[in-house]
Amino acid sequence: MAIKGLKDLHYAVIQSESKTDTTYGEVKPLGPAMAFNLAPSINRGNLRADDGVLFSDSAKGPIAVTLNTAYLEKDVEAEILGKTIDENGGITDSGDDNAPYIAVGGRALSARGGYEYFWVYRVKLAPAEENKETQQETPTYQTPNLSGEAIPRLHDKAEKYKMWDEDPNITDKTIFDEWFNQVIDGSWAPTV
Numbered sequence: 001m002a003i004k005g006l007k008d009l010h011y012a013v014i015q016s017e018s019k020t021d022t023t024y025g026e027v028k029p030l031g032p033a034m035a036f037n038l039a040p041s042i043n044r045g046n047l048r049a050d051d052g053v054l055f056s057d058s059a060k061g062p063i064a065v066t067l068n069t070a071y072l073e074k075d076v077e078a079e080i081l082g083k084t085i086d087e088n089g090g091i092t093d094s095g096d097d098n099a100p101y102i103a104v105g106g107r108a109l110s111a112r113g114g115y116e117y118f119w120v121y122r123v124k125l126a127p128a129e130e131n132k133e134t135q136q137e138t139p140t141y142q143t144p145n146l147s148g149e150a151i152p153r154l155h156d157k158a159e160k161y162k163m164w165d166e167d168p169n170i171t172d173k174t175i176f177d178e179w180f181n182q183v184i185d186g187s188w189a190p191t192v
Contacts, residue, residue, distance in 0.1 A: 018155060
């Protein structure tokens with residue numbers, strides 16, 4: 001699907017996970033969306049015999065994630081990167097920081113109309129590259145550019161989920177009303 005926009009990035013911290021279930025915390029706004037890129041890694045191997053390729057196979061590796069926002073509020077930065085906000089209101093980077101696994105969701109404007117909604121289920125981000133530059137005659141902006149990896153959930157191996165809100169085969173469109181209230185997956189059912 002051709003995409004021409006991105007907005008409404010949200011996240012939810014994974015509170016617990018096991019081989020039978022993943023529990024997410026509250027879904028919260030992430031920051032004004034600029035870019036969200038996923039680059040799957042595929043490892044390929046060939047078995048050669050009789051002067052040719054006899055078998056070819058592939059295995060999927062982690063998905064490289066790049067996330068760019070206009071800014072991150074300090075409580076969001078602290079929560080998604082495992083940092084500490086001190087009693088003075090400052091944010092401390094430490095060697096003990098431990099970023100949690102989070103889900104990242106949002107929506108992207110489709111060239112065909114409507115939006116493609118998405119959730120990536122298990123992402124671990126690393127601290128943003130920080131750049132600061134003196135002002136020039138033409139304004140330039142330095143924005144947080146986070147990177148990390150997405151890996152499958154433990155309980156069902158799911159990595160991501162997406163839906164197009166103009167898809168005529170979707171029978172219950174109320175799913176889009178709930179998209180930013182909970183982490184949505186294929187087992188979603190409306191509450192009665």
